[in-house]
Amino acid sequence: MATTATAISSAAAGQLHDDVYDRMKEVQEFEDSKLGVKGLVDSGISSIPRFFVHPNFKPDPNPGARPDVIPTIDLSGVDRQDARAKIAAQISGACRELGFFQVVNHGIPVEFLDRFVGAVRGFHEQPTEEKAKLYRREPGTGVSFFSNIDLFHSKAASWRDTLQMRLGPTLPELEEIPAICREEVVEWNQRAKQVGGLLMELLCEGLGVNSGALKERRFLESRVMVGHYYPYCPQPDLTVGIASHTDPGALTLLLQDQVGGLQVKFGEQWVDVVPVRGALVVNIGDLLQIMSNDEYKSVEHRVLANPTMEPRVSVAVFFNSDEQESVLGPIPELISPEKPAVYREFTKLDYMRRFFTKELDGRTLTNFYKL
Known part of the structure; x- marks a missing residue:
């Protein structure tokens, strides 16, 4: 397979300045190889294939950590009424300002989080032949491995591979979950559901509505996990790890390692989400912005291509x-006479169909449903 990877890279690199370039052919060859981005890196390439080049990508020359913009919120004492009201107010403030925050003391041991990241990394660092068994884009068994969910819709691919898994309403059959991370995935599913449920209650309380409003609409039940792997990129100034986008759902819970690379759009600036060991990153999705009637914000975020030899997970x-x-x-x-509805009603099916037939291009679907 290394020969295939070299051929993909050489053919694309040789056409960087050609007028004739069959992008779809190169993309299909990459897809058929089932190598993923890591397979390209393992082949020893020194330049990225042309279909990964983002011609309009410009790294922010002065990114900022800005902890005042992306706060870390301590969930300690959330079971006490006085502390809970304060925590809900902090979360609500962060969501109204930017829609991103980190949480600590959420009840998941740091040791487990480290082990889980290691297990996901272990999956991606298996031999290509082992991962290729799961390489597919159809939901099927609920477990799949691929590179770029929008590979055939995007103008340019991004430098990452993904292990995707349906967690709810029910897990896939245990034998379908890769053995190298099976135990950790099962535990993570339970723990993430518990933290997600608590956050949904706090988010509702921050809006002044029934704390069970999101759960009643079953937003705790449908859960999809993606384990991203960002290997070293030889030309990180030409591509990205994930292109600028907003998330389609209600809420996203993210565990990141210490490598960094996640950025959030704040005004005209890209702000780094600095890794905090043991913290979980939380962000609002488009559907919660819509349901909150624009009280909460779903904002653009991206991941830079990894310039270090240490992979980002x-x-x-x-x-x-x-x-x-x-x-x-x-x-x-x-909704009130003072604050009429900003969005029309629509079905979840219509919304998801539109999301999965567009590229990750920074454009939010919220605008499509505005009145």
């Missing part, structure tokens, strides 16, 4: 409704 859980025909729109309690 992150695991995200997307919380979404599992009712395809359910009608979504602003929560009724948030």
Whole structure:
């Protein structure tokens, strides 16, 4: 397979300045190889294939850590009423300002988080032949390995591979989950669901609505996990790890390692989300912005291509409704003569169909449903 990787890279690199370039042919060859980005790196390439080049990508020359923008919120004492009200207010403030924050003391041991990241890394660092068994884009068994969910829709691919898994309403059959991370995935599913449920309650309380409003709409039930692997990129100024985008669901819970690279759009500046060991990154998705009637913000974020020899690993859980025909729109309690509905109602099925037929291009679907 190394020969295939070299051929893909050489053919694309040789055409960087050619007028004739069959992008779809190169993309299909990459897809058929089932190598993933790591397979290209392992082949020893020194330049990235042309279809990974983002011609309009410009790294922010002065990114900022800005902890005042992306706060770290301590969940200690959340079971006490006085502390809970304060925590809900902090979370609400962060979501109204930017829609991103980190949480600590969430109840998941740091030792487990480290072990889980290691298990996901272990999956991606298996021999290509082993991972290729799971290389697919169809949901099928609920477990798949691929590179770039929007590979055939995007103008340029991004430098990452992904292990994707359905966590809820039910896990895949245990034998379908890769043995190298099976135990950790099962435990992570339970722990992420518990933290996600608590966050949903706090988010609702911050809006002044029934704390179970999101759970009643079954946003805790449909959970999808993605374990991203960002290997070393030989030309990180030409591509990205994940292109600028907003998340489609209600809520995203992210565990990242200490390598860094996640950035959030704040005004015209890209702000680094500095890794905090043991913390979970939380962000609002488009559907929660819609349901909150624009009280909470779903903002653009991206991941830079990894310039270091140490791979970056992150695991995200997307919380979404599992009712395809359910009608979504602003929560009724948030609509008033003073604050009329900003969005029309629509079905979850219509929304997800639109999301999965577009590229990750920074454009949010919220605009499509605005009144």
